[in-house]
Amino acid sequence: MLDIPDEPIDWRAKGFWAPSGGGPARGASIFDGGFTWPLLTVRESAVRANVATMAAYCARHGFDFAPHAKTTMAPQLLELQFEAGAWGMTVATPNQALVMRRLGVPRVLIANEVLDPAALRWLAAEVAAGWEVWFQVDSPAGVAAAAGAATSAGGHLRVLVELGHAGGRTGVRDLGELEAVARAVAAAPVLTLSGVTGYEGQLSDEPSVDAFLDELASGVRRLGAAGLLPPVPIVSAGGSAWFDRVTARLAGAGLGQLILRSGASVTHDDGFYREKTPFNRVPVEGPLHAAMEMWAQVISVPEPGLALAGMGKRDAPFDEGLPIVLDPPTGLTVTKLNDHHCYLRADPGVPVKPGDLIRFGLSHPCTAFDKWRHIPLIDDERRLVDVLDTYF
Known part of the structure; x- marks a missing residue:
């Protein structure tokens, strides 16, 4: 067992809404008010599956x-x-x-x-x-x-x-x-x-x-x-x-x-490693699953075909590809990032309005985790399982 520090969650924890300290309890939904946007999350089921896959792969070889x-x-x-x-x-x-x-x-x-x-x-x-x-x-x-x-x-x-x-x-x-x-x-x-x-x-x-x-x-x-x-x-x-x-x-x-x-x-990803994973060449040995999700709100729709989400280079990796929109599944494309803004091209007829919550997939975990000191580990219903603390 590793000696894992018990890190407090308070006003310093980006993505957590804890102005009085304490943070959300285990089992809380990320949508229940204990978190704020943007928010990076990691799905426990995907991580566990990936860890098991790589352990079995190494043992076989x-x-x-x-x-x-x-x-x-x-x-x-x-x-x-x-x-x-x-x-x-x-x-x-x-x-x-x-x-x-x-x-x-x-x-x-x-x-x-x-x-x-x-x-x-x-x-x-x-x-x-x-x-x-x-x-x-x-x-x-x-x-x-x-x-x-x-x-x-x-x-x-x-x-x-x-x-x-x-x-x-x-x-x-x-x-x-x-x-x-x-x-x-x-x-x-x-x-x-x-x-x-x-x-x-x-x-x-x-x-x-x-x-x-x-x-x-x-x-x-x-x-x-x-x-x-x-x-x-x-x-x-x-x-x-x-x-x-x-x-x-x-x-x-x-x-x-x-x-x-x-x-x-x-954690795999929805970009660089999705395209580069060796399991694309040897699928019988895999697969791996993307575990990272970024959640951000649409904060402005200033003109037809353009929406801005409250997420940027301070939050999401961009060195090996821009984030992609996972939900809604079609009609929105990330075109660029500023420090705190994500530019979204909206296809004609795609409904998008301020306040909408969007789920993004990310590319390159190595430059995602270093932007977040505390990251919710969530179950498949997006309920808090644990808080991952990072030490960069």
Whole structure:
């Protein structure tokens, strides 16, 4: 069980209407006056189904699951994933790792490079205290920073060498560099090389993804043959768009402990991941269900064919596609967002008036949750089950 703080709901909680504190009781409908618009909600049934689907998927393919916690940073959702058998959690920054440590997450992969000496010294101290945490290195400078901090802290650090690809994010660009960084780690007594990691999510097509994953496997074999890896190294990859190719190329290859990191699956969406989910290619393995809903009122209909809803960039993600209207099901299209306004094109004859409540689907959960400190977890009748607190 995670150590989940009991956060109060009061006037600071966006979307909750609690001017005197307290907030709505469990079982209250989101339409009963304890909430105000706009409001982001998460459906519990969809989350639970998604968590079960991904747990079963990883088990079928021989992978451990360390879902990327940065998607939601919501401890209640992380706990559901642990209850379903998650091996650990993935994060992107030392601050997110600190949150995981305070929540009691037992294992964490930092799927990123860490060069901040203060953060590295803290990580070394936590490793010495028994915490299982790893981060990535892709350069001699990164190795030197880690070794210097570990030495200063009187401890040691566990690292993963990262393979990248041209035009991508972090990670060395070829296997020669991969081995050079691995040898630099091996030469530092205060560092332990635990395995190899990579990220395929920015690649645009299946052949390029497969080629990158094959190179990752070749890199693991090369470092193993050179005596640079432990007997069972960690081998980790997997965004939320290509995890079917990760399992297809790496499962059964005898590489080591395989860890998938796909994080957006916990809530899925009605945009980017609806289009990109691997379960579109392998439907028998899925599906995932969109769990996020945004509710907002029409606040103005200033001219024919145009309506404005009280929701904007401060509330809804827009980096991977605009929100879509789910209810009413036809006739209204989101065309743009301002900070606090959503522009809706209304088809001829579509009745829309100030005060109407609209349900929106969202694209990209990773930039939805970070806009909300408290999010109602609701049942299928839109009654409050719990309040998700986020720690970004």
